[in-house]
Amino acid sequence: MRLIMYGRFPILFAGLIICLAAAPAQLDAANNPAVPVVISSLSTQPCADGGLPADPNLTANYLTVFFQLDSSEYRVNGIKYTMDGATSQLNDRIYVPVRYLATALGVPESGIGYDPAAESFSLQKGETLVQIAMNSKIMQVNGTPQTMDVSPVVVNERTYLPARWIAQAFGYEVEWSDFSNSVIIGNKVNFGNGLYLGDLNNGLPHGQGVYNNPGNGNRYMGEFNLGHVEGNGIYCWSNGDIYEGQFTEDHRSGWGMMYYANKDYYFGQWQNDLRNGWGKFVSATGKVERGTWLADTFSGPGQ
Numbered sequence: 380m381r382l383i384m385y386g387r388f389p390i391l392f393a394g395l396i397i398c399l400a401a402a403p404a405q406l407d408a409a410n411n412p413a414v415p416v417v418i419s420s421l422s423t424q425p426c427a428d429g430g431l432p433a434d435p436n437l438t439a440n441y442l443t444v445f446f447q448l449d450s451s452e453y454r455v456n457g458i459k460y461t462m463d464g465a466t467s468q469l470n471d472r473i474y475v476p477v478r479y480l481a482t483a484l485g486v487p488e489s490g491i492g493y494d495p496a497a498e499s500f501s502l503q504k505g506e507t508l509v510q511i512a513m514n515s516k517i518m519q520v521n522g523t524p525q526t527m528d529v530s531p532v533v534v535n536e537r538t539y540l541p542a543r544w545i546a547q548a549f550g551y552e553v554e555w556s557d558f559s560n561s562v563i564i565g566n567k568v569n570f571g572n573g574l575y576l577g578d579l580n581n582g583l584p585h586g587q588g589v590y591n592n593p594g595n596g597n598r599y600m601g602e603f604n605l606g607h608v609e610g611n612g613i614y615c616w617s618n619g620d621i622y623e624g625q626f627t628e629d630h631r632s633g634w635g636m637m638y639y640a641n642k643d644y645y646f647g648q649w650q651n652d653l654r655n656g657w658g659k660f661v662s663a664t665g666k667v668e669r670g671t672w673l674a675d676t677f678s679g680p681g682q
Contacts, residue, residue, distance in 0.1 A: 442551065443565035443577060444483045445587070446475050446542060455483050457578060457586070464537045466562075472529045473555075473562045474539035484549050484564070500531070500538070502545070509548045511540065520548045552576060554589040558600040558613050563589060570606070580605060601626070624649070647672065 445454040451465045453475075462479045475483075481491050481502050490503035499512035510519040516527045527544045543553045546564040554563045554576045567574040570584060572595075577588015583606035584590065590599045590608075601612015608614075608626045615621050624635015631637075631649040638644050647658020653675040654660075660668040660677065670679025 441566055441579075442485065443563065443579070444546075445559070445561045445563055446473065446480075446483075447559060447561040448473065449560075453479065453483060464535060464539075466542075467534055467539060469532055469534075469539075470529045472541045472543065474532060474534070475542045477531075477538045477540045480540055480542060480545055484546060484551065486549075500540070504549060507549055509545065511545075513538070518544060518548065554591075556587070556589050556600040558602075558611070559587055561587075577603070 441456070443454075443456055446466045447453070448468055449465050451462045453460055453462065453466070460479075460483075462476055464476045464479075467474045477500055478491060482488070484504065486502050486504045490501075492501040492503075493499070494501070497512060498514075499510060502509040502511075506521075508519075508521055511517075511531060513531050513533075516530045518525045518527055525544075525548070527541060529541050529544075531541075532539050542562050542564065546553050551564050552567050555561075556563055563576050565576055567576045568579070568582075569575075570590065571592070573590055573592035575584050575588055575590045577584060577590075578586025580586070584603035585605050587602055588600075590603075592598070596617030598615045599608060599612055601608070601614075602610030604610065608629045611625055613621065613623045614626075614631075619640030621638045622631055622635055624631065624637075625633030627633065631652045633649060634647070635649055636644065636646045642663035643661065645654060645658055645660045647654060647660075648656025650656065654672040655674060656672060657670070658672045668677045670677065672678065
């Protein structure tokens, strides 16, 4: 759960406010939609093990890893695995148990070493050797020191390493997804006018991922279906506008919440990027329009 103060208005979220109702909303006595608020779930078909179907076009060099905060489950190229500890957030950084982080990044078991006298770990994959000591912010990459902003930690008798620093040391890119509370590690691919990091199917974004458009500064975190924004997600415009909700074929369609940079907000139904159906709009000055919307225009009773 998270409580967001947007202007004067507190809004409580359970992940995302998503109302999974395709039909027009039924209203209760207070003229609010009588439909359930639920946490979004992945809309794509799972594998037998609960992961996503692995992309048959992946090459040996391609990698996508998902570590979800406070979860012992993680995914590597669509396949789900379980750790004996959970991903943690400390000092504003995501930490993962050292052995699971290393193997997820392709480090072989033989490449994972620990020197008890020096209290240091070594991780070797191919020609890349990473060395990092407990209680130290200095990481050696092929003998070259790099200064991190955090150091390894011990949680429940397990050593945890900062995921971003270790992943970048091996040449991978890292994104954080507010949609799934996950750190995503891997190889970004060119898609459309931007860069995508996440699940792929036949070379197309499919499943969960993060898309950034450097041209306009917009960012999307959420679900994709064969190259389209489809399902539930969060879209952030460079001007400060944010939409959290449902999408159909790259458009806001279904239920969702729109936060405007000027502190207005709207919660309700959408169709093809327009407010359409039941909705409630609250301006930064406190004006409320609650009722029916048609083609982005308020047309029903309000207060």
